[in-house]
Amino acid sequence: MMTTTVEEFIEGVATRDLRVGIVGLGYVGLPLLIEVANAGFRVRGFDVDAEKTAKLVAGESYIRHIPAEHITALDRARVDYTTDFAESADCDAIVICVPTPLTQHREPDLTYILHTAEELGPHIRRGQLIVLESTTFPGTTRGVLAPRLSSISGLDAETDFHMAYSPEREDPNNKEFSTGTIPKVVGGMTDAALRMASAMYRTVICRTVEVSSCEVAEATKLMENIFRCVNIALVNELKIVFTEMGIDVWEVVNAARTKPFGFMPFYPGPGLGGHCIPIDPFYLTWKAKEYGIATRFIELAGEINTEMPNYVVERTMLALNDYEKTVRGSRIVLVGLSYKANIDDIRESPELCALAETERTWC
Numbered sequence: 001m002m003t004t005t006v007e008e009f010i011e012g013v014a015t016r017d018l019r020v021g022i023v024g025l026g027y028v029g030l031p032l033l034i035e036v037a038n039a040g041f042r043v044r045g046f047d048v049d050a051e052k053t054a055k056l057v058a059g060e061s062y063i064r065h066i067p068a069e070h071i072t073a074l075d076r077a078r079v080d081y082t083t084d085f086a087e088s089a090d091c092d093a094i095v096i097c098v099p100t101p102l103t104q105h106r107e108p109d110l111t112y113i114l115h116t117a118e119e120l121g122p123h124i125r126r127g128q129l130i131v132l133e134s135t136t137f138p139g140t141t142r143g144v145l146a147p148r149l150s151s152i153s154g155l156d157a158e159t160d161f162h163m164a165y166s167p168e169r170e171d172p173n174n175k176e177f178s179t180g181t182i183p184k185v186v187g188g189m190t191d192a193a194l195r196m197a198s199a200m201y202r203t204v205i206c207r208t209v210e211v212s213s214c215e216v217a218e219a220t221k222l223m224e225n226i227f228r229c230v231n232i233a234l235v236n237e238l239k240i241v242f243t244e245m246g247i248d249v250w251e252v253v254n255a256a257r258t259k260p261f262g263f264m265p266f267y268p269g270p271g272l273g274g275h276c277i278p279i280d281p282f283y284l285t286w287k288a289k290e291y292g293i294a295t296r297f298i299e300l301a302g303e304i305n306t307e308m309p310n311y312v313v314e315r316t317m318l319a320l321n322d323y324e325k326t327v328r329g330s331r332i333v334l335v336g337l338s339y340k341a342n343i344d345d346i347r348e349s350p351e352l353c354a355l356a357e358t359e360r361t362w363c
């Protein structure tokens with residue numbers, strides 16, 4: 001059935017008689033597609049990368065920590081994959097999980113979201129629910145995506161179709177929490193959109209947390225990642241200080257974490273990697289400028305974290321000196337290029353910065 005009213009949609013959720021489209025089948029979109037399909041919905045996966053959709057059709061996985069069996073186990077009569085966005089017309093809900101990187105000038109790059117709008121816009125129909133999950137600054141759903149979709153489709157984003165924002169909190173390869181067991185924050189552009197999105201997610205995710213607007217949901221995701229970014233910078237700074245004092249920062253953190261309240265352990269490292277923590281905070285920095293506000297904590301954390309690869313290179317140089325060796329001419333093995341163990345995502349890897357720095361300075 002193709003739902004047109006809010007009540008029909010909510011009824012369709014209950015009977016699972018809905019088709020959900022997932023746009024962007026990467027680290028976020030693919031596990032979400034699997035969860036939504038396993039919850040009993042018909043699902044259609046959209047990606048611009050024809051190689052990915054072909055692999056999924058063939059029952060193959062291209063993400064290391066997602067076994068192919070999770071894909072082959074899906075009922076192919078109810079799950080399909082395509083690069084043709086015209087096929088979004090008979091989806092009742094569409095969830096967008098495309099990348100949101102930074103530009104060369106470290107400003108938000110919404111080109112993937114806008115490209116998605118161009119692809120979906122001509123096929124939007126009355127009654128559809130469109131949810132943005134990509135991490136972004138407050139105001140993107142209401143102020144950027146909705147007007148774009150409206151102007152292309154000629155439909156109103158509050159009365160003809162429905163829009164919500166629900167941040168993805170996926171932590172790839174986390175054995176304790178996966179897409180389905182991480183509570184989902186949901187904000188709607190209207191009450192109707194919130195009711196629809198919440199009803200859908202409630203059947204897929206263990207718990208939904210309704211907030212009063214898309215902006216609150218967008219800000220929630222940024223706050224979570226800024227919290228990590230700032231605390232990682234703090235522990236990185238402490239590592240440098242304690243190392244000079246001959247104190248092992250790891251021992252300090254492990255001792256401090258025995259405090260049962262008021263402390264949360266963060267661990268030092270060679271900088272930040274992955275598509276989230278090094279990038280997302282700067283979405284807020286950029287947006288805050290519109291209000292004449294400088295996000296000093298974020299900037300400082302960024303400075304400390306981006307200096308860490310240089311610190312590692314310097315320490316390597318000093319360690320080699322102890323053996324009367326130079327960096328030039330030495331073969332150095334870097335173990336673990338991604339931002340955490342057993343993940344094949346090396347976007348923003350600090351190890352790659354360290355490599356570039358080494359090459360620039362000594363090769």
Ligand SMILES: NC(=O)c1ccc[n+]([C@@H]2O[C@H](COP(=O)([O-])OP(=O)(O)OC[C@H]3O[C@@H](n4cnc5c(N)ncnc54)[C@H](O)[C@@H]3O)[C@@H](O)[C@H]2O)c1
Pocket residue numbers: 023024025026027028029046047048049052097098099100112115116119133134135136168169170171172275276
């Ligand atoms: N990776 C994570 O752990 C994580 C966690 C939480 C939130 N997020 C956020 O989720 C979003 C997606 O991140 P990701 O890591 O899944 O990215 P990704 O690069 O792994 O996946 C994005 C997918 O979108 C596809 N794509 C690009 N443009 C498209 C378009 N116009 N239409 C359809 N498909 C398109 C790409 O081919 C790719 O398969 C980002 O906003 C990110 O910040 C990521």
